[in-house]
Amino acid sequence: MVKRSKGSRSKTRFKLRKTIRPGRTNPITKKIQTFDESDMVHIIIDPSIHKGQPHPRFHGKTGKVGERRGNAYIVEINDGNKPKKLIIRPEHLKMQE
Template sequence: MAHHNGPRKKTRYKFKKELRQRGLPPVTSVIQQFEVGEKVHIVVNSSVQKGMPHRRFHGLTGTVIGKRGRAWMLTIHDGNAEKTVIARPQHLKAQK
């Protein structure tokens, strides 16, 4: 039997994009910058596989704590635990 425990399992509807949102994201989402301490939303872009955070963090809000290469490090409260998530800017959206 096949192995059904990949990192994108159970994401058929969670990562689905709207009809006119399909395809690659604009370049502005790749070059966006954040300040340390800034709040950002994690919105996974399924058309970009690199730097994609785990599906359990999709829709959560975190605080930027630094940069690692091209990706940003965020801290997120998951219940009583504080977790560090590393994600590329295509999957992040600044909080207004």
């Protein structure tokens, strides 16, 4: 029997797919954007940047920025009823309007 791989990016064929758009795929403004504490942000994973990427189960969730840690941010979300803290780089975050 063949064993199926169970990596962190398994079952994400459609979730971690980039749409085809003209222009620059990884603008520098995504990397240098800053957030303040208690800002609400959306977790939108950029699949072309692997560093600082959260687990795909958190793609599309909205959380609150707790603090800054190095180049990344601590984002607090509720996963069901359980509060969780995620360390995410700013390329994978989007400010909530």
